[in-house]
Amino acid sequence: MAAILPSGATAPDFTLHVTPDQTLTLSELRGKPVILALYPADWSPVCGDQMALYNEILPEFHKFGAELLGMSVDGVWCHEAFAKDRRLHFPLLADFEPKGGVAQKYGAYRKADGICERALFVIDKNGVITWSYVSPIAVNPGADGILQALENLPK
Amino acid sequence: MSLKVPVGAQEHVQGDPNAKCTLVEYGDYECAHCGRAYPIVKRIQKHFGKRMKFVFRNFPLGEMHPHAESAAETAEFAGAHDKFWEMHDRLFESQPYLGAPLYLKLAAELNLDPEELRNAVEKREYAARVKSDFTGGVRSGVNGTPTFFINGERHDLPFDYEDLLGAIESSLALT
Numbered sequence: 001m002a003a004i005l006p007s008g009a010t011a012p013d014f015t016l017h018v019t020p021d022q023t024l025t026l027s028e029l030r031g032k033p034v035i036l037a038l039y040p041a042d043w044s045p046v047c048g049d050q051m052a053l054y055n056e057i058l059p060e061f062h063k064f065g066a067e068l069l070g071m072s073v074d075g076v077w078c079h080e081a082f083a084k085d086r087r088l089h090f091p092l093l094a095d096f097e098p099k100g101g102v103a104q105k106y107g108a109y110r111k112a113d114g115i116c117e118r119a120l121f122v123i124d125k126n127g128v129i130t131w132s133y134v135s136p137i138a139v140n141p142g143a144d145g146i147l148q149a150l151e152n153l154p155k
Numbered sequence: 156m157s158l159k160v161p162v163g164a165q166e167h168v169q170g171d172p173n174a175k176c177t178l179v180e181y182g183d184y185e186c187a188h189c190g191r192a193y194p195i196v197k198r199i200q201k202h203f204g205k206r207m208k209f210v211f212r213n214f215p216l217g218e219m220h221p222h223a224e225s226a227a228e229t230a231e232f233a234g235a236h237d238k239f240w241e242m243h244d245r246l247f248e249s250q251p252y253l254g255a256p257l258y259l260k261l262a263a264e265l266n267l268d269p270e271e272l273r274n275a276v277e278k279r280e281y282a283a284r285v286k287s288d289f290t291g292g293v294r295s296g297v298n299g300t301p302t303f304f305i306n307g308e309r310h311d312l313p314f315d316y317e318d319l320l321g322a323i324e325s326s327l328a329l330t
Contacts, residue, residue: 049299055218057293087218142298144156 004107004119004134011036011123012105016093017076024069024091027127033066033153034123035146038108038116040137042074042082042092050118050140055088057143064150069093072116073100108134122149156296156309162210167239170200170208175330176323179210179304181292184227184246185220185253186300188314193247195316202320206327211243213288214300222253224285229258231281232272238265306330 005011011034015025026034039050051070054061061068071093074082079092095102100116103109108119120141122131131149135141162168162177180196182189200209213231215223226246233242245261246253258276259269275281292302296309303310303319305326312318 052216052219053298056216056289060290060293089218140298142156142296143293144296147294 004117004132005105005121005129006132007130009129011121011127011129012102013127014093014102014105016071016095016102018091018093019080020076024093026123029067030127031125033064033125033150034121035061035066035068035150036071036106036121036123037068038071038103038106038119038121040110040113040115040118041072042078051088052086053140053143055086055090057147058089060143060147061150064153066122066150071095071102073103073114110137120146122146122153124153158304158307158309159295160291161307167211167234167243168208169210169240171205172208174203174206174208176203176207176327177210177304177306178207178319178323179212181212181214181288181297181300181302181304183213183215183220183223183300184230184250185223186216187250188299189301190247190250192301192314193244195314195319198316199319199323203323203327207323212292213285214292214297214302215285215289216300224282225255225258225276226253227285228276228279228281229261229272231284232275233262233265233267235281236267238267241265 011026013027015023018024037054054068058068068090070090073095075096076094079094083092100109103116108117110117118135118137118141120133121129124130130153133141133145158179196209213227215227217224230239230242230246233239242261242265249257258272262269262272301314303314305322310322312322
């Protein structure tokens with residue numbers, strides 16, 4: 001398993017497509033906590049469960065003022081179809097070109113497989129990682145760790 | 156992972172309150188896997204008899220399952236009139252037909268006032284209770300449905316009859 005960026009590290013900034021004609025830059029979200037959820041692929045059954053679960057828990061994340069971002073190496077059109085099918089209400093970032101470039105900066109890329117790890121990062125309002133976790137690839141890590149990390153942020 | 160919210164007095168519990176083993180299910184009435192688990196749990200309950208009690212908590216994935224929340228609220232409405240398990244069972248047995256017409260029909264079958272039920276569901280009177288189950292589940296590590304806890308510990312194996320049976324036997328052996 002890759003050594004993912006630990007708490008205390010500055011979250012590497014990035015600009016990635018969220019829709020075919022829109023990009024999102026991490027540093028634009030300064031001032032609020034960000035949950036970055038890397039996952040291996042759209043459509044695979046476990047991811048579907050994980051993203052579907054986060055979709056349901058979104059109001060809980062918003063209580064902390066936090067933004068949730070999903071990220072995989074899938075392209076924007078794939079993300080668009082996936083988000084539409086699962087009725088996801090949060091952005092999916094396409095770490096598509098160079099493939100896995102951002103995931104690599106976070107230490108969460110599986111080069112041999114060409115996919116992101118199933119990794120979670122909670123980033124505070126100043127852009128510093130306060131919690132990170134990598135789950136076995138086939139295991140849905142749930143949301144309890146994220147909620148605990150959000151609770152631990154200084155008020 | 157372990158259960159963060161202990162089984163309380165207001166919960167839906169089936170079986171001997173003093174049973175040595177407690178099986179908690181977090182479920183969604185519209186989830187096909189929960190539908191598959193329903194008869195398995197019945198068999199498990201029959202097998203263990205007085206040695207196990209069963210608790211059902213709501214974990215509706217409302218974005219994915221448009222009827223999951225209204226079904227959960229319907230069961231809670233019935234619960235407020237001491238008919239929780241009757242409604243719970245009928246909802247799972249009628250899983251493909253979830254929706255207002257079914258709820259009203261089931262209410263009438265159980266001698267509950269269909270109009271009162273319609274109002275309760277429309278006004279979301281039981282939404283807070285359902286939500287509170289859901290939130291507690293998330294904190295306990297529920298990551299999909301159904302998720303089972305056996306004496307407070309999450310059951311991570313499949314929920315086939317043999318797997319549940321074995322896990323409960325092991326848990327009972329420890330008590």
